[in-house]
Amino acid sequence: MRKHRRVALIGTYPPRRCGIASFTADLAEALSQAGTDVRIAAMIREAQGETIPPGATWAIRDERPRDYVRAAEAMSAAGIDVVCVQHEYGIFGGEDGRYILRLYQELRVPIITTLHTVLKSPTKGQKRVLSEICARSAFVVVMAEKARELLQEVYGVPESRIRLIRHGVPVYHSPVPRETMKAKLGLDGRRVISTFGLLSPGKGVENVIQALPEVVRRYPETTYLILGGTHPDVVRRSGERYRQSLEAMVDRLGMADHVRFVNRFLEREELLDYLWASDLFVTPYPGKEQICSGTLTYAVGLGRAVVSTPYWYAEELLGQGAGSLVPFRDAGAMARAILEMFDHPLKQQACEAKARSFGASVSWPQIGLQYAELAEEGLAPAHPMTVR
Numbered sequence: 001m002r003k004h005r006r007v008a009l010i011g012t013y014p015p016r017r018c019g020i021a022s023f024t025a026d027l028a029e030a031l032s033q034a035g036t037d038v039r040i041a042a043m044i045r046e047a048q049g050e051t052i053p054p055g056a057t058w059a060i061r062d063e064r065p066r067d068y069v070r071a072a073e074a075m076s077a078a079g080i081d082v083v084c085v086q087h088e089y090g091i092f093g094g095e096d097g098r099y100i101l102r103l104y105q106e107l108r109v110p111i112i113t114t115l116h117t118v119l120k121s122p123t124k125g126q127k128r129v130l131s132e133i134c135a136r137s138a139f140v141v142v143m144a145e146k147a148r149e150l151l152q153e154v155y156g157v158p159e160s161r162i163r164l165i166r167h168g169v170p171v172y173h174s175p176v177p178r179e180t181m182k183a184k185l186g187l188d189g190r191r192v193i194s195t196f197g198l199l200s201p202g203k204g205v206e207n208v209i210q211a212l213p214e215v216v217r218r219y220p221e222t223t224y225l226i227l228g229g230t231h232p233d234v235v236r237r238s239g240e241r242y243r244q245s246l247e248a249m250v251d252r253l254g255m256a257d258h259v260r261f262v263n264r265f266l267e268r269e270e271l272l273d274y275l276w277a278s279d280l281f282v283t284p285y286p287g288k289e290q291i292c293s294g295t296l297t298y299a300v301g302l303g304r305a306v307v308s309t310p311y312w313y314a315e316e317l318l319g320q321g322a323g324s325l326v327p328f329r330d331a332g333a334m335a336r337a338i339l340e341m342f343d344h345p346l347k348q349q350a351c352e353a354k355a356r357s358f359g360a361s362v363s364w365p366q367i368g369l370q371y372a373e374l375a376e377e378g379l380a381p382a383h384p385m386t387v388r
Contacts, residue, residue, distance in 0.1 A: 006037045007375055008075050011086030013042035013053050017265050019294050020088050030368025041071050043091050063093040072106035082375040088116040096125040110138035110378035118147040118291050131155050138378040143167045143292045146312040167294050168367035169301030169359055172272045181277040191219050194278040196227035197295045200234045201242050204284035210331035212255050215338050227262045227274055275302050280341055283308040286328055301359035305351035307337045322355040
């Protein structure tokens, strides 16, 4: 790829605390390492007092339609070669996020759209908006084969326009063994299960808590780490009621000595330390239609065996042997799967080996190169913009 292509990334961005903001920042760093000149257009919520974040070139106020047009004009004036949009529901203003279409309509350079959610049963409005986004994109990036399938079957996107690029994983070189990291984190001698992510009722954490008594009876040294603060949107709506309900459940089940809440937003290195210290990672999400999970990708990428409910992304990622799947909302099955891992260390080690093999292929530097190559492909005459 010719060096110093100018690529603009559009998405939420730190200090906003959400998965898309972290993804945007990681992708920006990876593209820069690949020799790309990266500019950031950060989505901000004016109503919540957000302003342009450090490191961003432009800010788009989500509920200001004119901002989307101005951003397109500013990118053209800056000589941007390719624009890469991080699409997720709730980021963009207007019904079904339709304000972002104004930017697509104004831009005259190739657009690569990364889809973080692909709905199987969208509303008419959601389908119309996403279909136009895909039609106006040189390429649409998905992170799972199931998403590729849905785009073709539900939204009519040609297969030739869809590219699979996995969620990236940070490069982590721990200089210490797992047991040493446990001691550093105050987990010496513990058998560690972990879950991480911004806490909200849709994460299914209560099912792991309900599974713990059966696990602890056989392995009393077990500690379950619930890593991450409550999602800011949840705090605004209902305060800490959900976390408090989980804490009450822990007390009611007599598991206070076996559950640790790390109630804060973890910076990347601290998060990776906790994952490195974990013996098992759990994603207990209660719904099938989840097409990507950065948390699951991180854990597998660091070589951790996993027990998960069978949402789409987990089925695909764990299908090669990095973990076990259990039915939704079934604490008994969750407990049995965890005990199966603990009872059979060779199985756990085999899962970890499969996970490490996957992780070696999805480091952020490798993902950055794939996006850089796709940007170059988007500029080729063979891929003109199809809707203007």
